[in-house]
Amino acid sequence: GAGVSQSPRYKVAKRGQDVALRCDPISGHVSLFWYQQALGQGPEFLTYFQNEAQLDKSGLPSDRFFAERPEGSVSTLKIQRTQQEDSAVYLCASSLGSRPGQGLGDYGYTFGSGTRLTVV
Amino acid sequence: TQLLEQSPQFLSIQEGENLTVYCNSSSVFSSLQWYRQEPGEGPVLLVTVVTGGEVKKLKRLTFQFGDARKDSSLHITAAQPGDTGLYLCAGTRNTGTASKLFGTGTRLQVTL
Numbered sequence: 001g002a003g004v005s006q007s008p009r010y011k012v013a014k015r016g017q018d019v020a021l022r023c024d025p026i027s028g029h030v031s032l033f034w035y036q037q038a039l040g041q042g043p044e045f046l047t048y049f050q051n052e053a054q055l056d057k058s059g060l061p062s063d064r065f066f067a068e069r070p071e072g073s074v075s076t077l078k079i080q081r082t083q084q085e086d087s088a089v090y091l092c093a094s095s096l097g098s099r100p101g102q103g104l105g106d107y108g109y110t111f112g113s114g115t116r117l118t119v120v
Numbered sequence: 121t122q123l124l125e126q127s128p129q130f131l132s133i134q135e136g137e138n139l140t141v142y143c144n145s146s147s148v149f150s151s152l153q154w155y156r157q158e159p160g161e162g163p164v165l166l167v168t169v170v171t172g173g174e175v176k177k178l179k180r181l182t183f184q185f186g187d188a189r190k191d192s193s194l195h196i197t198a199a200q201p202g203d204t205g206l207y208l209c210a211g212t213r214n215t216g217t218a219s220k221l222f223g224t225g226t227r228l229q230v231t232l
Contacts, residue, residue: 004162031218042124042208042222043163056219091162108153109220111162 002026006092006112013082013119021077021115023092031095033109034067034077036088043091049075082119089114123147124211124223132229133199141194141226143209149221150214152185152192157206199230 005024013019025032031050035043036059045059051072060067064083069075079086091114097107124145133139143152151170155163167176169185169192176183180203182195192209209223 033219035222040225040227042126042210042225044222045219048218050218056217059219093162108165108168109155109163111164113161 004092004094004110004112006090006115008115009113011115011117013117015083015119016081017119018078018080019082019117021079021090021092021117023075023077023094023112025073025075025092025094026110027073029094029096029110031097031107032069032075033093033095034075035091035093036061037091037114038088046077046090079117082117084119087117087119089116124209124221126207126209126223126226128226129224130227130229132231135200135230135232136198137230139196139199139228141196141207141228143192143194143223145190145211145221147211147213147221148189149211150189151212152189153210153212153220154183154192154194155208155210157208158204163206163208196228199228201230201232204228204230 007022011019033048034046036046037043047060047067048056049069052069064080066078091111093109093111095107095109127142153168154166156166157163167183172187172189174185180197184193207226210220212220
């Protein structure tokens with residue numbers, strides 16, 4: 001597609017409910033990232049995929065968070081047993097490149113519009 | 121923990137004024153990017169700087185990467201209401217990770 005598409009745009013979940021957030025990256029983009037952005041703050045890294053391989057999940061805040069990209073394209077971020085502190089905007093970004101230092105340059109991210117999750 | 125500090129945190133100016141936003145860290149970055157984010161949207165890439173001391177210009181915006189690659193600045197000349205938004209710097213560290221560290225953000229409002 002022309003851009004990174006995220007759905008749903010808004011999600012209200014009751015505490016304890018499971019949610020799934022979808023990201024459809026730009027076709028051909030190797031790298032896919034998930035970030036969490038609290039109100040008025042900069043995005044914070046959650047996890048990174050290169051094609052279908054999850055190469056870095058060091059930013060996932062707990063084992064309630066799980067991400068997958070089974071065919072190297074669409075990715076899903078799942079949050080189990082949501083808590084109020086999970087309320088945030090979840091941003092997905094895709095990029096042409098792989099890791100810096102591998103001769104591929106430092107490609108910028110193309111972000112989706114995000115999913116605003118509110119846990120009540 | 122955010123290791124990229126931006127200042128000022130908020131800035132409200134009138135159309136036509138100049139401004140500078142700073143992005144500082146104690147860490148060295150292999151490259152640094154600036155993004156602008158509008159409400160309800162994801163950040164949009166403005167520029168990438170990779171060489172210490174590098175200066176890049178994008179119309180009325182001038183970006184500089186510090187000599188030691190630990191800091192950066194964004195200068196806007198003759199600000200316009202369309203410049204309003206959240207400005208974010210993002211650094212790529214030399215640790216081999218693909219993720220970027222985003223700054224704390226500077227919220228700019230330009231009024232007529």
